Amino acid sequence: MPTSQPVLRYKQPEKRYDVIVIGAGLHGLAAAYNLARYHRVGRIAVLERRYIGFGGSGRNTEMIRANKRAHETLPFYKESLEMWDGLSAELEWNLMVQKKGLIALAHSDGELAVMRMLSDSQRRAGIKIDMLGPEEVKKMVPSLDVSDKPALPVAGAQFHPEGGTVHHDAALWGYAKAASRCGVDICAGVEVTGFYVEGGKVNGVRTNVGNIAAGKVHVAVGGYSSEIARMLGVKYPVVTIPMQVMTTEVMAPFLDYYVASPRLHWYTQQTLKGDLILGGQLDPWQSWNSSTTWQECSERVAFILEYFPDLAHARVVRSWSGLCDCTGDSAPVMGPSGIDGLSLDIAWGYYGFKSTPACGKYAAEYIATGKVPEKIRHFGLDRFYNRQRVREIII
Amino acid sequence: MPFLIDCPNCGRRSPYEFKFGGECKRAPDPGADVKAWCDYLYLYENMSGVQDEWWYHTMGCRSWLKIRRNTVTHEIIEE
Numbered sequence A: 001m002p003t004s005q006p007v008l009r010y011k012q013p014e015k016r017y018d019v020i021v022i023g024a025g026l027h028g029l030a031a032a033y034n035l036a037r038y039h040r041v042g043r044i045a046v047l048e049r050r051y052i053g054f055g056g057s058g059r060n061t062e063m064i065r066a067n068k069r070a071h072e073t074l075p076f077y078k079e080s081l082e083m084w085d086g087l088s089a090e091l092e093w094n095l096m097v098q099k100k101g102l103i104a105l106a107h108s109d110g111e112l113a114v115m116r117m118l119s120d121s122q123r124r125a126g127i128k129i130d131m132l133g134p135e136e137v138k139k140m141v142p143s144l145d146v147s148d149k150p151a152l153p154v155a156g157a158q159f160h161p162e163g164g165t166v167h168h169d170a171a172l173w174g175y176a177k178a179a180s181r182c183g184v185d186i187c188a189g190v191e192v193t194g195f196y197v198e199g200g201k202v203n204g205v206r207t208n209v210g211n212i213a214a215g216k217v218h219v220a221v222g223g224y225s226s227e228i229a230r231m232l233g234v235k236y237p238v239v240t241i242p243m244q245v246m247t248t249e250v251m252a253p254f255l256d257y258y259v260a261s262p263r264l265h266w267y268t269q270q271t272l273k274g275d276l277i278l279g280g281q282l283d284p285w286q287s288w289n290s291s292t293t294w295q296e297c298s299e300r301v302a303f304i305l306e307y308f309p310d311l312a313h314a315r316v317v318r319s320w321s322g323l324c325d326c327t328g329d330s331a332p333v334m335g336p337s338g339i340d341g342l343s344l345d346i347a348w349g350y351y352g353f354k355s356t357p358a359c360g361k362y363a364a365e366y367i368a369t370g371k372v373p374e375k376i377r378h379f380g381l382d383r384f385y386n387r388q389r390v391r392e393i394i395i
Numbered sequence B: 001m002p003f004l005i006d007c008p009n010c011g012r013r014s015p016y017e018f019k020f021g022g023e024c025k026r027a028p029d030p031g032a033d034v035k036a037w038c039d040y041l042y043l044y045e046n047m048s049g050v051q052d053e054w055w056y057h058t059m060g061c062r063s064w065l066k067i068r069r070n071t072v073t074h075e076i077i078e079e
């Protein structure tokens, strides 16, 4: 859609809004868009201290999938995966949704048994899943070494045909533009530094450009959630850990699927442009520093080369890292914060990109109605106090 | 190497020789209620700045150390 108009303009915030969303990542933008489009809540602003997509939303590896484990989360991931299909049309922006299929390799009989167990839970939730033998995998990924050469040979795989990728920058601009069209003010360079809370109810926020009043405030700050907690004098059940990933130079197309080894913590896909995205494991310690390290790069590359020996000539051209706020049960925190009017959408670790469409929908529903929607019922902070932690897998 | 850890037994070593043990927390009194214990178990200060934390020297002397580190800059603060 060629246009002579800028796709959106950053605004200076006004003194008062009905809803303030903190963080112009995908989750904040999606919540604001859904609120403006589907609910009557009045004036909405998204406050962002850096720029649109500064956090995980502009740094992730674009993988979308629903092959998780817990019955509490599977329906949510399934719906989110399905929502991507209609989103380009809805946002009037091509998100380059490509459900090319995800192959997760197993390296032993034990792992295959676990994958079969996972597959059963996923099928029961209505998610399409197949198990593959090494020969079938070889047919789909001819460049993969399924012989005995790697220290841990390929014993089989799980195939998730509806998994794939979405261009994350396209998703960011799609949501930002659509929110802006619906009247949302997107204000960059505005850092929330404190909250006004009276009688257990939020009244507004303090920022570097002055105080802004609002009866409802939604926290979607990605890996930075514990800084918000400190402003409120509370703690959240998260630890911030960086994740590093990298890309190679552009190559002729040779890899049709997203291929992963959950056991060895590597995954790779060839983008539409032709470069390979290589990832990714959380760093071995808590940190708020997003530099990249030789150790992570060399370990990831060594593992991937064992299975794709033909890539020995390929050069890594870029690496980067982003912060992930991780819970002990690998499930997010959404819904009430314990303070009236203040809602949370945090703790998405390294699985928040795929979840964006459903998060936007349900965060908006919760903010507008004050009732926790069924699909996010299990994501509350209360689960840590009533022995309802989610039994999710860590991949 | 993002930083080095000064082990009193082994000297300045790569952090990759260690297992990160998380921030130092203060346990509630034995008689504390369940909420206090849940807070202790599941919540974290998750400091963006200076914190005291545990490291285990897996590939060295196999002792637990307490280190003061700036989690933003990776600077180790020595007393």
Ligand SMILES: Cc1cc2nc3c(=O)[nH]c(=O)nc-3n(C[C@H](O)[C@H](O)[C@H](O)COP(=O)(O)OP(=O)(O)OC[C@H]3O[C@@H](n4cnc5c(N)ncnc54)[C@H](O)[C@@H]3O)c2cc1C
Binding pocket: A022, A023, A024, A025, A026, A027, A028, A047, A048, A049, A050, A051, A052, A053, A054, A055, A056, A057, A058, A059, A060, A061, A062, A063, A064, A190, A191, A192, A193, A220, A221, A222, A223, A224, A242, A243, A244, A245, A280, A320, A321, A322, A323, A324, A345, A348, A349, A350, A351, A352, A353, A354, A355
């Ligand atoms: C390397 C990497 C790879 C990943 N790969 C995948 C993947 O393949 N699939 C997947 O599903 N997920 C993946 N993830 C996770 C995913 O990227 C995140 O879960 C998701 O982007 C979170 O989006 P968000 O909008 O909640 O937060 P973010 O995108 O992090 O946005 C938060 C925003 O809040 C702003 N902010 C913070 N504090 C303040 C403040 N005080 N005032 C104002 N603004 C503030 C920040 O500047 C930031 O722009 C990956 C993450 C990383 C780091």
Ligand SMILES: [Zn+2]
Binding pocket: B007, B008, B009, B010, B011, B057, B060, B061, B062, B063
């Ligand atoms: Zn030692």
